[in-house]
Amino acid sequence: MTSDTLTESAGTALDAAAVERVGANEPQWLRERRQHAWEVYERTPMPTTRLEEWRYTNLKKKLDLDALRFSDAEALSSDPTTWPPQLRAAMDEDREASGHIVIIDGHVVHADVDEGLAAKGVILESLHDAITNHEVLVQEHLATEAVPAEEGKFAALNAALWNDGIFLFVPRGVRLEQPVRVTRWLSEAGTAYFSRVLIVAESASQVSYVDEVLSDDFESQTYTSTAVELIARNGAQVQYVAVQRLGRGAFYQSMQRTLAERDAKLDTLNVALGASVTRVDLNARLLGPGANSDMLGLYFGDGDQHFDFNTSQDHVAPNTFSDLLYKGALDGASRAAFRGIIRVLPGAQGTDAYQTNRNLLLSPDSRADSLPNLEIEADDVKCSHGATVGQLDAEAKFYLMSRGLSLVQAERLVVLGFLGEVLAKLPLGGVVDKVTRVIEQKLALHS
Amino acid sequence: MPQNETIQNLGLDEYKYDFVTETKPVFRAEKGLSETVVRQISAHKEEPEWMLDYRLKALEVYNSKPMPKWGGDLDSLEAVLDEIYFYVRPQEQMERSWDDVPDEIKETFEKLGIPEAERKVLAGVGAQYESEMVYHSLREEWAAQGVIFDSIEDGLKNHPELFREHFGTIIPMHDNKFAAMNAAVWSGGSFVYIPKGVSLDTPLQAYFRVNQERMGQFERTLIIIEEGAQAHYIEGCTAPVYTTESFHSGVIEIVVKKNARFRYTTIQNWSNNMYNLVTQRSIVHEGATMEWLDGNLGSKLTMKYPSCYLVGEGAHGEIMSIAYAGDGQHQDTGGKVVHVAPHTTSSIISKSISKGNGRSTYRGLCKVHKGAHHARSNVECDALLINDTSRTDTYPYIEIEENDASVGHEASVSKIGEEQLFYLESRGISTEEAMAMIVRGFIEPIAKQLPLEYAVELNRLIEMEMEGSVG
Numbered sequence: 001m002t003s004d005t006l007t008e009s010a011g012t013a014l015d016a017a018a019v020e021r022v023g024a025n026e027p028q029w030l031r032e033r034r035q036h037a038w039e040v041y042e043r044t045p046m047p048t049t050r051l052e053e054w055r056y057t058n059l060k061k062k063l064d065l066d067a068l069r070f071s072d073a074e075a076l077s078s079d080p081t082t083w084p085p086q087l088r089a090a091m092d093e094d095r096e097a098s099g100h101i102v103i104i105d106g107h108v109v110h111a112d113v114d115e116g117l118a119a120k121g122v123i124l125e126s127l128h129d130a131i132t133n134h135e136v137l138v139q140e141h142l143a144t145e146a147v148p149a150e151e152g153k154f155a156a157l158n159a160a161l162w163n164d165g166i167f168l169f170v171p172r173g174v175r176l177e178q179p180v181r182v183t184r185w186l187s188e189a190g191t192a193y194f195s196r197v198l199i200v201a202e203s204a205s206q207v208s209y210v211d212e213v214l215s216d217d218f219e220s221q222t223y224t225s226t227a228v229e230l231i232a233r234n235g236a237q238v239q240y241v242a243v244q245r246l247g248r249g250a251f252y253q254s255m256q257r258t259l260a261e262r263d264a265k266l267d268t269l270n271v272a273l274g275a276s277v278t279r280v281d282l283n284a285r286l287l288g289p290g291a292n293s294d295m296l297g298l299y300f301g302d303g304d305q306h307f308d309f310n311t312s313q314d315h316v317a318p319n320t321f322s323d324l325l326y327k328g329a330l331d332g333a334s335r336a337a338f339r340g341i342i343r344v345l346p347g348a349q350g351t352d353a354y355q356t357n358r359n360l361l362l363s364p365d366s367r368a369d370s371l372p373n374l375e376i377e378a379d380d381v382k383c384s385h386g387a388t389v390g391q392l393d394a395e396a397k398f399y400l401m402s403r404g405l406s407l408v409q410a411e412r413l414v415v416l417g418f419l420g421e422v423l424a425k426l427p428l429g430g431v432v433d434k435v436t437r438v439i440e441q442k443l444a445l446h447s
Numbered sequence: 448m449p450q451n452e453t454i455q456n457l458g459l460d461e462y463k464y465d466f467v468t469e470t471k472p473v474f475r476a477e478k479g480l481s482e483t484v485v486r487q488i489s490a491h492k493e494e495p496e497w498m499l500d501y502r503l504k505a506l507e508v509y510n511s512k513p514m515p516k517w518g519g520d521l522d523s524l525e526a527v528l529d530e531i532y533f534y535v536r537p538q539e540q541m542e543r544s545w546d547d548v549p550d551e552i553k554e555t556f557e558k559l560g561i562p563e564a565e566r567k568v569l570a571g572v573g574a575q576y577e578s579e580m581v582y583h584s585l586r587e588e589w590a591a592q593g594v595i596f597d598s599i600e601d602g603l604k605n606h607p608e609l610f611r612e613h614f615g616t617i618i619p620m621h622d623n624k625f626a627a628m629n630a631a632v633w634s635g636g637s638f639v640y641i642p643k644g645v646s647l648d649t650p651l652q653a654y655f656r657v658n659q660e661r662m663g664q665f666e667r668t669l670i671i672i673e674e675g676a677q678a679h680y681i682e683g684c685t686a687p688v689y690t691t692e693s694f695h696s697g698v699i700e701i702v703v704k705k706n707a708r709f710r711y712t713t714i715q716n717w718s719n720n721m722y723n724l725v726t727q728r729s730i731v732h733e734g735a736t737m738e739w740l741d742g743n744l745g746s747k748l749t750m751k752y753p754s755c756y757l758v759g760e761g762a763h764g765e766i767m768s769i770a771y772a773g774d775g776q777h778q779d780t781g782g783k784v785v786h787v788a789p790h791t792t793s794s795i796i797s798k799s800i801s802k803g804n805g806r807s808t809y810r811g812l813c814k815v816h817k818g819a820h821h822a823r824s825n826v827e828c829d830a831l832l833i834n835d836t837s838r839t840d841t842y843p844y845i846e847i848e849e850n851d852a853s854v855g856h857e858a859s860v861s862k863i864g865e866e867q868l869f870y871l872e873s874r875g876i877s878t879e880e881a882m883a884m885i886v887r888g889f890i891e892p893i894a895k896q897l898p899l900e901y902a903v904e905l906n907r908l909i910e911m912e913m914e915g916s917v918g
Binding site for chain 1: 815832841842847857861
């Protein structure tokens, strides 16, 4: 880096001054939390591939934090006609929703929630607004229970520098018939975005949430970091879906933790289709007896895309259930790594835990690494895991071609069928069609 | 010469367990690992200059490498190593006849279930006591066909070119900290050479015994199987129980050439105060087959992952592994298969049993390099947990760089099924016996691959270990 660029980026670097600036108008407790997070960030070394969790992603090569500017864009207008057409197109595809959030370049520019639900106490708003309107609730949950700064280097960086985010609160017994839909758009190349999602579903409530992020291709590396905290109290049902459709040049990082209390059902689906680098950390904690988590993942890579999924299923309480299925197809010179761990803690008797990762390699230069781990410290358990890496099933292709399909058509159908299994397990309105269409577009490029 | 006549001429009837009644070693190096110790070992062995240089360089490599942070708990190992004797020379020379075997070793042999008759039909027998091979014999008919089965020291002395061509090439000293340690202080182990087309119909066996307290054993074995040859090598390990820790770190290098077939069987039953950190690797050439049969029952901590590098087209590697972890034991074992050439196939089957507060870990790697098209690999791990304080872990690394390959891994963890128990008990079988039966059934797929007497012994050991596991 030359001294010129150093001078240019002064004032917009990811540094202590940025932490001060971003928290300038915030209450004291939050400024202190940011300050503390920054200290954790500074004293935590950058992870290297020597760490098991980072074995398959070399950050030295994949991420240049020093070259990134801290996002300082002004919020765009809340007038939808000024929004990028791709964002509006993505929103138009969505069917009915219980509420919407639109985030452009890190700022929440729109939030709405069904009036009837609002009357019942459902809160859906930007994190900034929530700090003003529901300070006690936010203070209790934000970066405390689920993704505190102490989680690691990147959790700390996010907790220090987050710009804005989403707060969703569902009171006891309230059920949302339609999903909450969040659509995000990023446009500034060379920028680092930090956001948070905090969802608290009180006892016996029910909510599903779909978070989609989009962009064009970027000329220089653009980084987006999201910390996702999902809390399901006794008997609550929560579905969380993240759909990542960023352009090339993006480094997408998502740190997710789900806390499922007694008899809660907390399911997640991570769909990764875009970006140059995708890194998802997902930790599901089953904290109360009867808690249950389905964890689904789907990825389709081409070009030089890199995917890295790091999951864990922590069975803390007895009689808990988790089932993970991550499937991906890899074309071009793309690469995927999956590292997952089932931990059954002492005393978590009666645990059922399953974990499956399947990869399809579509081209000679694609690559898949899989590391499904088990750590079992209770004896009355049923645990199993499986991982496969292989190519398209020749017999299935042959069958389809014998029915008059071309080779290309047959291959597309087999891939769609392979990935379709994941979507079929969480058939949320709109998501299946949209994801299938994007995969079809990517498959059209496959030769 | 007819076979029975050969046996008589060899005087095998006179096998009277002849070695080492003397428990006082003829030489013992100072405690701990130092350049002096390395030089003393080399001097005692009257080694060529290049080997001393090799050892000294390896010592530097050892000192430069940090203690591994993964696997078992090695935190207290450094302190243990300071108190350990790295070289104990039990006698001046290796014996070729087998008189005056100490009673305890005789007993150990009996306990291992190898009756005298069985020893007689083995193609060859070697025994290591402390740091040196004290006994080696090979049936004459095999020697006549050019088979070499000797101590590693004699391999270096008598076959220097063959030795130097392969030594340290399969497991270089830089491979890991303990491979470097072994390269610096290796002593004892076997040198095996099976010439082209020779097929041994009975196994070679090596027996390793650590007798003294605070002892470190560092055997080094080099095995070369020429084109189309076949052989089976068995090693057994035991040690008495002391209150202080002992240490064993072997390095086993194997080359299996074109269309050859080789099986390496280990029945490791070290006492529960032993750190057992072993590096075992094979290079498998075109059309050849390598099989590891790895039974780990003893030791405090074992870290051992036998590996097959499938470098020739159509090579096949197989790893079958049984681990038993009782109270205070951690078996961190598994296997590695690395597919480098096309049409290579491999399979890993691992079964583990954890009892009391024992911990068994499967740690494995299946890697398919670019260009190893049509590679096929399957890995299966099953773990059985006996008590609610038992622990099991599975860490299978799967790294695939070739799209025209098929790799699968499956693992399951369970406890003894109540329905199975209930059924057996309803037939009048006691709970204890029913549990032992279920465990025997669990390990059966691997146990049946063992030579009969080992299978019997394994079952007996499991039964003994299962005693008192009810309630």
